Amino acid sequence: MGYIVEKVQEYLEKIEESNINAYIYIDRERVIKEAEKLEKDERLKRRPLYGKIVAVKSNINVNQYLISCASKTLENYISPYDATVIRRIKSQGGLIIGMTNMDEFACGSSGETSYYGVTKNPKAQDRIPGGSSSGSAAAVSADLCDMALGSDTGGSIRNPASHCGVVGFKPSYGVVSRQGLCDLAMSFDQIGPLTKNARDALLLTNVIKGRDISDSTTVDTQEFKVWDRDEMKNLRIGIVKEFMEVSDKRIRERIERGIQVFRDLNWEVVELSYKYIDLALPTYYLINYVEFFSATRRYDGRRYGYPIEEVCGEEVLRRILIGKHISKKEYSGRYYKRALQARRMIKREMLKLFKGIDAIVSPTVPKLPHRIGEKLTPMEMYAYDVLTVPANLCGMCAGVVRCGDIKGIPVGLQVMGKPFEDEKILNIMIEFEENF
Numbered sequence: 294m295g296y297i298v299e300k301v302q303e304y305l306e307k308i309e310e311s312n313i314n315a316y317i318y319i320d321r322e323r324v325i326k327e328a329e330k331l332e333k334d335e336r337l338k339r340r341p342l343y344g345k346i347v348a349v350k351s352n353i354n355v356n357q358y359l360i361s362c363a364s365k366t367l368e369n370y371i372s373p374y375d376a377t378v379i380r381r382i383k384s385q386g387g388l389i390i391g392m393t394n395m396d397e398f399a400c401g402s403s404g405e406t407s408y409y410g411v412t413k414n415p416k417a418q419d420r421i422p423g424g425s426s427s428g429s430a431a432a433v434s435a436d437l438c439d440m441a442l443g444s445d446t447g448g449s450i451r452n453p454a455s456h457c458g459v460v461g462f463k464p465s466y467g468v469v470s471r472q473g474l475c476d477l478a479m480s481f482d483q484i485g486p487l488t489k490n491a492r493d494a495l496l497l498t499n500v501i502k503g504r505d506i507s508d509s510t511t512v513d514t515q516e517f518k519v520w521d522r523d524e525m526k527n528l529r530i531g532i533v534k535e536f537m538e539v540s541d542k543r544i545r546e547r548i549e550r551g552i553q554v555f556r557d558l559n560w561e562v563v564e565l566s567y568k569y570i571d572l573a574l575p576t577y578y579l580i581n582y583v584e585f586f587s588a589t590r591r592y593d594g595r596r597y598g599y600p601i602e603e604v605c606g607e608e609v610l611r612r613i614l615i616g617k618h619i620s621k622k623e624y625s626g627r628y629y630k631r632a633l634q635a636r637r638m639i640k641r642e643m644l645k646l647f648k649g650i651d652a653i654v655s656p657t658v659p660k661l662p663h664r665i666g667e668k669l670t671p672m673e674m675y676a677y678d679v680l681t682v683p684a685n686l687c688g689m690c691a692g693v694v695r696c697g698d699i700k701g702i703p704v705g706l707q708v709m710g711k712p713f714e715d716e717k718i719l720n721i722m723i724e725f726e727e728n729f
């Protein structure tokens with residue numbers, strides 16, 4: 294028995310013993326068989342991801358696995374194909390260990406709306422892990438895999454990365470193929486890595502990114518490299534006053550301490566102001582409802598699963614009903630078109646802020662994760678996303694690295710970059726992590 298089979302078996306045992314509910318579906322026999330096959334595969338041995346054990350969010354198709362989106366709607370849906378990102382992981386020597394828990398259809402920021410029950414935060418077990426990629430972040434944080442995939446529509450990679458104390462990265466829109474991802478809102482969705490450190494985030498992004506003929510929004514990008522010291526000199530970091538002001542004082546203090554790391558590197562830190570922060574959430578949610586409503590029309594129960602409206606949870610139903618209402622023809626000028634206009638303005642003003650700036654740094658979630666079972670209103674839950682949706686509205690890249698903790702609860706520092714400056718942002722994350 295070689296080291297890959299051994300490592301997989303260790304992970305499988307640990308998963309069995311763990312009580313955090315990070316995984317929804319694992320096919321033990323298949324995983325062990327694939328590990329054995331991998332060990333014999335001479336061709337894959339030199340590939341960058343060889344022997345890495347990867348967990349996958351339950352809304353990304355993996356051939357012969359249960360892709361439930363953590364919903365009763367798809368509780369019996371066994372996928373007949375691999376998403377592009379999964380094909381790329383397998384072709385580079387990675388091994389998929391299983392499917393992780395998540396908010397139902399990725400609608401949420403806490404991990405509590407799953408049909409399969411809530412995931413616990415491994416670093417603070419009475420608290421939520423964040424969402425919607427709750428299981429992926431928790432699995433990385435609890436060392437139940439080497440790395441994981443999540444999806445991010447309005448913060449779903451970055452929010453749980455921050456709460457669970459791991460690294461998360463949302464690539465710029467178009468860097469990673471969405472083929473095989475179950476849409477939440479297709480003009481925002483991106484697949485990205487959740488990892489134990491920033492170098493691994495760069496590695497996994499390199500493997501999954503690139504143009505894909507089955508997703509026409511994808512572009513070609515050169516291989517992302519780890520930059521050397523000289524290339525990391527004299528960078529300029531922007532701090533947006535309003536992003537700091539909306540955040541809990543204790544979180545702000547941690548982030549300010551993190552910003553000192555950039556000053557100690559002799560980088561310039563500049564204060565900026567963004568006037569449109571109040572527009573971000575209404576614009577994001579309106580577009581989200583409309584696009585989600587349209588995406589869910591395929592879940593009618595005719596060929597597979599159940600009709601979504603008959604079995605889904607409260608938050609998913611809320612979005613479908615509101616989305617249906619505002620999608621009516623007579624309302625299009627009133628809501629959707631105006632949201633698209635607002636989105637363009639939000640983007641234009643955001644890109645102006647980046648003049649002469651390499652990255653904008655901020656907290657990730659303005660509040661600490663709440664206790665499991667605590668009741669929040671939908672508005673309170675949506676407010677968690679105020680610092681993460683701007684990147685999705687503007688097609689920007691954004692990553693999260695750990696920046697200390699508050700009584701054991703991790704706090705993540707968010708680093709945002711201009712569209713297609715993913716390589717730079719990943720390198721800033723690496724530099725931060727190694728100097729923190």
Ligand code: GLN
Pocket residue numbers: 399400401402424425444445446447448449450477581678
């Ligand atoms: N919390 C946000 C929402 O519910 C983001 C979800 C996500 O990024 N998938 O829409």
